[in-house]
Amino acid sequence: MATVTLSNVVKRFGAFTVVHGASMDIKDGEFVVFVGPSGCGKSTLLRMVAGLEDISGGDIAIGGKLVNDVEPAERGIAMVFQSYALYPHMSVEQNLSFGLRMTGNPKADTDRRVKRAAEILRISELMERRPKKLSGGQRQRVAIGRAIVREPQVFLFDEPLSNLDAELRVQMRVEISRLHKELGATMIYVTHDQTEAMTLADRIVVLRAGHIEQIGRPLDLYDNPDNLFVAGFVGSPKMNFIKAHIVGQDARGVVVELAGQDNARIVQPLTDVTPEVGSKVIVGVRPEHFGGAGEGDTDLVVAIDVIEHLGGTSFLYARTKNGEDVVIQRDAAKVPTTSEITVSIRKSYLFDEKGLRLR
Amino acid sequence: MRNRNATAYRFLTPYLLIFAIFWVWPIISSFIISFQATRTVPWRFAPSFNWGRLIGDPAFFNALKNTLLILVIQVPVMIALAMVMAVLLNSPLLKARGLYRFAFFAPVVVGEVAYSAVFRLMFSLDFGIVNKLLNSIGLPKIDWFSNVTPAMALIMIAVTWRWAGYNAIILLAGMQSIPEDVYEAATLDRVSKLKQFFYITLPLLKPVIVFCLVLSIIGTMQLFTEPFLITERGGPGGGTETLGLLLYRQGFRSLNFGYASAVAYTMAGLAIAITLLQLWLTREKQ
Structure with missing residues (x-):
């Protein structure tokens, strides 16, 4: 478990600035959702926390330690991707254990972690299957399981439910909420869906065009928006x-x-x-x-x-x-x-x- | 629906006619000819005349040995080299990628005669650049055209030069179809770049590698240009004669169409058998 601190984080692609000085403190065990329309910079911000994108300015600290120049693997984070990013040629069990096996983690510990993740996500009966033999929801569970086995300090979710149908989305939303309660880990979740943000978050960060428009608890944003954008973005149908x-x-x-x-x-x-x-x-x-x-x-x-x-x-x-x-x-x-x-x-x-x- | 089909077939008729006359009929005809003694007038049906000769013909076994030798050594080396080239081409650090892609692909579009002539000059005993380079690093000159082993090596080098880039482009296309986030997930899983290559890239590229191997096997079984033009009709003394060259020699120099047809069917049969074996060995296990 860890805090995440962003101080004036900037991302530029050439002359184009996509994130303009984002600052926030994410508490230990908090579930924070970055929400905003397409192209607002929310995924870029998440990828900068993960270390998959370099930062052009500012500082990122995880667990109080500055990680600007720390390799993604050393940041103590795990990420769930929108497209699941499962290894297609490996079984569910191999997908879950791959990272641990490659880094020489003791087999007994690897087996324990994989078993625990499978139990938490109720995928124990799918362990021998390949990803292509799984439904969208099952694939998403495996992707989350792969994050769990790493026992990270911070979980990062990049629009993990975008590829699921409406019914499954609601179901997985509840599952992720349950998982957060069960693990008590710090989680940062990116979505463009304000309903997901409202239902999952302890706090929501609303982004537009690379600027943070407002940070607050879901109902605070709903009841007390700072500007027209937040007022219009939060709530369905909109204000x-x-x-x-x-x-x-x-x-x-x-x-x-x-x-x-x-x-x-x-x-x-x-x-x-x-x-x-x-x-x-x-x-x-x-x-x-x-x-x-x-x-x-x-x-x-x-x-x-x-x-x-x-x-x-x-x-x-x-x-x-x-x-x-x-x-x-x-x-x-x-x-x-x-x-x-x-x-x-x-x-x-x-x-x-x-x-x-x-x- | 039947009318629509009939119309479609009417449109296809010109093509099908040409296809039947110049493709299907020669295949059937050469199969029939392979069972005929074609050095007598008129030709007569004699099943064992060509096929029987094939089994005991040292020239056939020499050509078969040479072809298989090239297949076993050159194809894996070329695919491995193509893989290295594809990895380099796929590197985000590489500048002027388009230029390199063109450069690697260019040998395929160079005329066969022109490239063979250049290779003959490059590997010439007295004034070839290769021997000059060998000399400059203290190695003795090699007579590439007069000894069997260097001649075979020359054929393999030439074929590899010509086709490695082509295969690299195919492998590159396969590599680029692997989603980037799979590698990102592996990076977060603390998997090193080298292990990512062996445990992610290679297994996911398997269908493309098999495709390249099958293409290369078929190509090598038909190998003709290089031993014909570079080592002068399979020289020295048949040392680089391949099945393709044997077929040519029998069919178009000795006008022994029956035996050439039998050789052609043997080449096709071997290519099919090796390809099937290859597909069976690399099949996805359930």
Whole structure:
């Protein structure tokens, strides 16, 4: 078990910078997820921790020891790859034991570690099979098993569930969570799937274009995003954004009028900043924060385009009078039958024109 | 569906006709001819005439011995060399990779006569660069064309020069199809580069290596150009005569088509047998 510290880590490919000074402290035994859209630098950051990519600047320490120039094999990490990276010509047992055998680890110890990993992952009956005779989920278990036998200080997962179908993903997500509890090891997990991030992480690191946008616990990011990107990225369906401007201030906070709406005003209590009257802002509303008419600050009339029925919950895909798309969450029992409805905003977030949260 | 098939076959007819006349028929015809005495007029059916002669013909066994010797020594050396070249070409440290790839592949596209002429000059006893180099490091000159062993070595060197790069390119393509993350996983598993080569690259390249071996075996069984042009029709004294050359000598110089056909079928049979043995030995064990 170990801490991982990144201090101003930079990665450049020629003149192109893909990671701009990433810094974070990962605690011993913590499960941290790097999340972000494709090309945001999350896998590169993970590979730099692994030592598979050189760093262009900054420091990486594992267990308090600077590892900038330490070989990947000597960093005390194990990695699970997106494509599993199993040795195709070896049986499951050989895949698990290969690294230990090649480094002259005593056979008894190798056998013990392989047996333990197989038991943890429930793959004992697959030991003689080759990877091509395994399902996607089984291959992923073997890949994780190969990491377990190394008994590393830090586990690194690079989008390990991306190649699995939806059902198996959920199942493996639970398994990885269980594994983390069982092993208590420090784990860093990369994904572009915010649901995976929300369900697995102790803390999430949201990345965009090589910059860390926000680090926090899953619900902190959901309830208290720092900017439009995090607000939009975390949560499914994503947060709705409605253009607005500041019209004044009262005792409760700033008064915001939604663009293109007839006198639709909300009040936002702000403590840190006081935006100027007339300045343009963006109001963020999560789908579940729309209420029925009269339940919130202000009412909006929206035209419904499509209704998605998911069983207990339904999502209404609608447009405001201003033509802005909004998604509204409703209990299945309360799905409207008319094409135009009035909704209210019960809770909202305010962002400035640059996308930064106004608090 | 039947109509569609009929249309497809109509389009294929010109090709199939040419294929049948110039490919299928010669194969059948030479098989029939191999059972005929073709040095009499008219030819007559005599099954043991050619096949019987084959069994007792010292020239055939000499050619067979030479061919197999080249096969056993040159093919493994060439494939090993091709593997080394492929590893070097695959190195991320290598600059101007495209240039090297072209250079290694170039011998295949050089005209056979031109390359043979150059080899004859290079290995010439008195003014060849090879002997000059040997002399310069204190070794005696070698008469590459007058003694059997150096002549055989020369044939093997020439064939290796011509085909090693070609095989290296095939092996390189195979190497590049092995996913990089398998090596990364091995690196994290603390497996050294050398062990990665022997325990990952080689086993995963096995199908490609077998392919190269099969191609090389077939090519060597048919070897003709080098002993014909470089060592002057299998010289010295038949010392580098191969089955391909024997076939040519019998068929087109002695006009003994029946015996040449029997030799041709023997070559094909041997190539098939050796290839099947090779495939059986390297089959994937379940």
